[in-house]
Amino acid sequence: MKKLLSFVIIFAIVFCSVSVVFAQDEYSFDLQYTGTIVKNVEKDAVVLLTGVNGTPHTSVQIKVDVTGPATPKILATDATGTEYDIAQLGYWGPPSGFQVGGDFVNKTEVKTTFTEEGSYTIKLSLVDLANGNAVITTKTFDIEVYEDVPGQNTITNTVTNEIENTLEELPKTGTSVIEYVMYTIAIVLIISIIGAYLNRKK
Numbered sequence: 001m002k003k004l005l006s007f008v009i010i011f012a013i014v015f016c017s018v019s020v021v022f023a024q025d026e027y028s029f030d031l032q033y034t035g036t037i038v039k040n041v042e043k044d045a046v047v048l049l050t051g052v053n054g055t056p057h058t059s060v061q062i063k064v065d066v067t068g069p070a071t072p073k074i075l076a077t078d079a080t081g082t083e084y085d086i087a088q089l090g091y092w093g094p095p096s097g098f099q100v101g102g103d104f105v106n107k108t109e110v111k112t113t114f115t116e117e118g119s120y121t122i123k124l125s126l127v128d129l130a131n132g133n134a135v136i137t138t139k140t141f142d143i144e145v146y147e148d149v150p151g152q153n154t155i156t157n158t159v160t161n162e163i164e165n166t167l168e169e170l171p172k173t174g175t176s177v178i179e180y181v182m183y184t185i186a187i188v189l190i191i192s193i194i195g196a197y198l199n200r201k202k
Contacts, residue, residue: 026054029139049106056101059129061093068120
């Protein structure tokens with residue numbers, strides 16, 4: 001009897017753990033963009049909210065939290081063509097929320113601009129407005145913003161140009177100091193030889 005009771009308890013714990021994992025996997029976020037993010041250069045990106053057999057919710061929003069050296073612009077446009085800075089607002093979606101459930105992929109195109117270089121963290125959370133803003137799922141993205149494109153920054157280009165200009169400098173024309181010294185030595189030798197020859201004649 002004790003063995004049966006232990007088996008039932010273990011099965012219940014495992015079943016509950018698996019159920020929690022599957023519940024968390026019902027909804028997920030992804031952030032997609034290409035290339036390097038550079039300070040003050042607008043970058044196109046796509047935020048994906050994916051549902052896999054998701055439990056229906058009638059009123060949800062995407063909460064947006066950004067930490068870093070400065071608050072970036074993250075611009076998203078709704079169905080009416082109105083543009084919102086969701087980094088400033090702190091959320092995405094209508095004030096009354098929107099519905100989710102089942103299988104779907106929701107793509108939101110955004111335009112981001114970071115005014116300061118450094119390390120940033122963007123945290124996206126799907127919250128249930130009808131249930132006291134309970135978090136349904138959340139994901140954090142770590143982003144590095146550069147002053148310039150790595151390997152092509154201003155300092156590197158300046159140094160490269162200076163080296164190339166030095167190598168390509170044309171030789172100067174005219175008589176050099178060494179040539180003057182050689183001429184002087186030659187003249188002195190000639191005068192010495194003539195002097196020695198005249199002294200012998202005497």
